[in-house]
Amino acid sequence: MAIIKQAARQTLGQLIGANNPVVTVPDDSQRQYSWTKKEVDVYWADIEKFKDGRESGRESSSEYFIGPVVTITAETASGRALLDGQQRLTTSTILLAVIRDILWQTNAPEAKLSANNIQRDYIARKSGRKDPMEYFLVLSLFDRDFFRDYIQTWSEISGECARTEAATRPSHHLIKDAYNNLYAKVRSRLQSMADDEDRLDYLDLLRECLIYGLVFVEIQTPSSSDANEVFETINSRGKDLSTVDLVRNFLMEKSTGSHEKDRVNNAWRSLLDDFQRREDIEKFLRHFWVSKHGDVKSHSLYVTIRKSLTEHFDQRPQVYGVGKFSAELENAASRYAELISQNTGDSDFDATLSEVKALSADALYPLLLSASERYEYHEMQALLQAALSYYVRWTVVGTRESTLLEENLFGVAKDLSKGESLENAAKRVAGWIPDDDAFFAAFKEASIPKQAQSRYLLAKLEAHLRSDAGIHEEISFGAGKVHVENIYPSNPEVHLKVDDHDSWLNRLGNLTLLSGKRNQVTSVRPFPEKAHIYSSSSMLISSRAQVASLWDSETGRWRMQGIVERQDYMARIALSVWPSSINVG
Structure with missing residues (x-):
């Protein structure tokens, strides 16, 4: 059972800011920024509704509870390690940066002073001219530099961030999108106001709503294992945490030293760099597991992975550990990226892969991923052709139950990973293709x-x-x-x-x-x-x-x-x- 030191009410201004311990997203646990336009739009709608209610003077609208955050606050630790709440705190910091930037752009001395105060009090500051910048929210290694460059490292002279870092990961693009989205929303509200006084009042009230009205419950735990248990419990009841994040946290928890933690981080860095969309990472993880172990549904994937790997990791002597699993994951990710992007280097194979993509025939990827571990792409053409004919004849034109097709293909993928020959696998798949009479009859009515x-x-x-x-x-x-x-x-x-x-x-x-x-x-x-x-x-x-x-x-x-x-x-x-x-x- 997880140990909880205390659960305390905290406003946004009490969680992040110049007079509080720095909030840091640990490198060995937590995901990257992942809120899309959908989540940012909901967040903004909630903030606007709260602001309107707060201004009405109703006591019930004086605060807006936005949810729990989980932190590690050991007695000897300086600052707070954030295990849950990154998306909300990051988005709130982005909105504060939007208010800061728009205030500065009004060119009024009072507005520029307010912009500087927001920056110094709630985003980042320097204690002295030659001192390093102190950031009040520190993201994990995958987003840290980009977030600082795009949001936090702001010049009080020019009123701008440097923004020289290239957006190289899906999370970087989402950070930019969130800023642009919120900037446009605030600007849109200001355009309907008659004069600068009204606009400055609006921005000041919006800032107050965030700093003093946005309320969290901070769940403080003494260790990472306690925090992870609370983290998983909270997120098992919602969509806040993905399977990919849970698996990474689990691997970090099971790592026996810095070498294994580095191995996990290297694997995750490859995942982020190989795929353009977070959805592709989620899909890859399931297909990777299916390619080795057979069918498992998305909703039970994490539980299945954790149970299976725990049995391996806890064996003594250990023959299969965190490092080996991470290496397999990293190696498979690069091959999977080649498959879904049709960039294998074999033009004929890539042309057939483009048909898989056109049909969204995702059920074929675990089979191809498994085969690619031991065979060259040009050797896999017959297997791919058989699987594609099977998919078109059975599912697209035949409109038969896709579950059986998936079970068959996933089973062959598992057997391939255990040593079955490519030729035998292709023969098995070809044997399931509906015959010409059945296909002709289905096509005529399709x-x-x-x-x-x-x-x-x-x-x-x-x-x-x-x-x-x-x-x-x-x-x-x-x-x-x-x-x-x-x-x-x-x-x-x-x-x-x-x-x-x-x-x-x-x-x-x-x-x-x-x-x-x-x-x-x-x-x-x-x-x-x-x-x-x-x-x-x-x-x-x-x-x-x-x-x-x-x-x-x-x-x-x-x-x-x-x-x-x-x-x-x-x-x-x-x-x-x-x-x-x-x-x-």
Whole structure:
């Protein structure tokens, strides 16, 4: 059971500031800044609502409880180590910096004095001209320098931060976004005010709300193990802490010395540098574990990892420790980053990986990650082709239960990590691909409401038609270059709307590709008014794939049997595009 020294009410001004112990986010525990626009918007809405209530004079609105923070406050320690509350304290400091900067920009002597006071009292200060800067909130090593450069190290002469540090990590971009978002919100409020006096009053009241009205409960613990236990308990009831953060804290807790702690930090530095989005790190961690141990759901991932690794780490003699796990994680991260960014160095393999991304076929990544540990990318092409055909035939077109597909692929990934051969793994996957009769029947009836999937299917059919026609010109299917078009439109003229309208709309036989962005006006017109667009299109799926069969020129009405005929034609092509028979060596 965790030991709690005390739980004390603290305002923001009592937690951070010149007269308080410095609050430091330890390097060996805690995540990076992770609030997106969504969380910052909620925070700002709460602050505005609180400010309005506070100004009304109601006693019930004099304070705003924003949540608990967990700190380590050992008797011999100077300052406070922050285990929980980083996001709220960091965002509050950013908002104070916004108030500081806007005050300075008004150019009024009184405003500049207030800006200087905010900086010195609640963000950072120098005791003497030659003394080092003292920062009242110190972030962990991953964000520390950038946060200081962008928010904290502010010149009382120029009224600006240096901002010379490049944003190299997802958390850096989020810090910039939070500042810009809050700056825009405060500026927007000020624009509606009549004169400078009103604007200065608003800024001063906003500052007071933050410093004196924003209230936390500080839970003080004597050690990192106690703090981590409280930390996990609090965050197990909400979304404040991610699995990635919990795993890192756990590894730090289990590290037996500075060498292992450094190993964990090096692994986490690689994770932050390899991935552009925090979501990719979260996804990687699950796929890494699945690639070695089989299926585990996201909600139980941390508990599963902790239980399994604890058994290994507590063995005596220890054969598998924190250092080895961290090394495996770091090595896998670089390979995973290559897979999801299609940057393996093998052009054919990367081209097929782009199809995985286009379909959001994430279930394939644990299998590929596992195989890449022992095999070169060019050796994995057959496995990837088999897995992709399996995914398209089973899930995208067949619309069968994806759980079974995931269990199968995750099981092969686990067996690969334990030594199964690549050839045998590819044969197993190929054996699960639905046969031609089943795929043909499913394709003829397929309705694909997800545009990313329909776009992918049509693009692959287009590539096949081009190959058969001997056309080798490359077509860019990037955003804005080609769009999916409903031939029979989603909003037809009333007298042309058919029965069971919705059931026909996303049938593959009713979909085609056209160059450029979609023209809504043209899209809803009767077929004769847009027939020339299809017949002259550079997309063969439009100009040579029976589009005209959807219109009955004699009756001047849409012909639904044309969708059936065109889809049957497309289904025959699809048998070759996503084959059931894969040469696996």
